[in-house]
Amino acid sequence: DTGVSQDPRHKITKRGQNVTFRCDPISEHNRLYWYRQTLGQGPEFLTYFQNEAQLEKSRLLSDRFSAERPKGSFSTLEIQRTEQGDSAMYLCASSRTLSQETQYFGPGTRLLVL
């Protein structure tokens, strides 16, 4: 069991550029979550997938954000026209659909928008 992986671990970009992050969940997990975390706060839910279907999106997920999970395995999160307020840690978590759900997190991608 290799755990959740995220790539890249760090990203520095200029305001207005597009960025894309990747998450590879634990292999048998059918649910995949994206969170955003800013300094001094807990993770804030952005969106989640069950297999390839995107089932829920937070109001935090503006039109500049898009997430995909085309084959129900890895997922990508794209931010278009980045703004300085997008600077944060972007966390991915995965789980299995069970009545007793437990989410396992990846190491995160830290984004800095200059």
Place this chain on the structure above:
Amino acid sequence: GQQLNQSPQSMFIQEGEDVSMNCTSSSIFNTWLWYKQDPGEGPVLLIALYKAGELTSNGRLTAQFGITRKDSFLNISASIPSDVGIYFCAGGNYGQNFVFGPGTRLSVLP
């Protein structure tokens, strides 16, 4: 929307002391999760709770699912330097996403 409160916000303790922290909510949850996060890393799952009143241990850590289903508690016994970090609680219900607290920052003084 749902919000979780964690108390204390931060704490400084001597190595060897026991630690208690809690998490409260205005909403009922049927799952509580406790995580520890080190700087620059993702949260690591410590304990999962699925039943009101449940008491579960993981080494020196013990967590309890409150009877009202609106709170949870985490205790760390005989703290050591590697316990330093931020501890997050998360509450969830089946079919819904989890809500996270703002964290309790723990510092252990040698």
